């Protein structure tokens with residue numbers, strides 16, 4: 001079984017804006033596309049693909065994506081102004097990818113640019129946690145706030161998790 005770069009097995013709870021750090025609260029509670037919000041806050045935005053492969057769904061995720069035998073794991077870094085701001089890990093069940101073919105090989109196209117264009121998109125609750133993120137190739141080793149949601153596209157599920165890296169603190173709060 002191929003494993004993700006980073007395990008996001010932690011104790012997740014429904015996001016409560018009151019308990020989130022003020023600077024990150026708007027990002028963690030953003031109901032629309034994180035890609036779109038990041039693009040509004042940086043001059044240069046890009047997706048670095050770390051990993052895109054068939055993988056077994058980890059046991060701690062099975063309650064979120066029930067009846068998912070096989071899934072595509074996608075791991076990316078979202079870069080803003082040449083700073084690594086978000087590590088994202090998405091799990092795309094085979095039955096979802098079979099129907100929504102563009103999900104099979106997004107490469108460096110942002111997942112959000114696709115799913116938020118689709119009619120019939122529904123976002124489930126936003127859960128948050130804090131966990132240790134180590135990305136030695138990016139000289140990142142920090143305890144980070146993270147969020148995750150299950151989306152459905154006309155009933156087809158996918159799970160998206162995002163960890164906010166230390167460079168988020170360097171992003172200008174005001175949109176450009």
Ligand SMILES: C=C(O[C@@H]1C=C(C(=O)O)C=C[C@H]1O)C(=O)O
Nearest residue numbers: 033034035076088109110111112
């Ligand atoms: C779901 C979104 O897509 C973003 C882009 C991702 C990708 O390209 O893999 C993954 C998670 C998000 O940060 C979004 O924009 O909200």
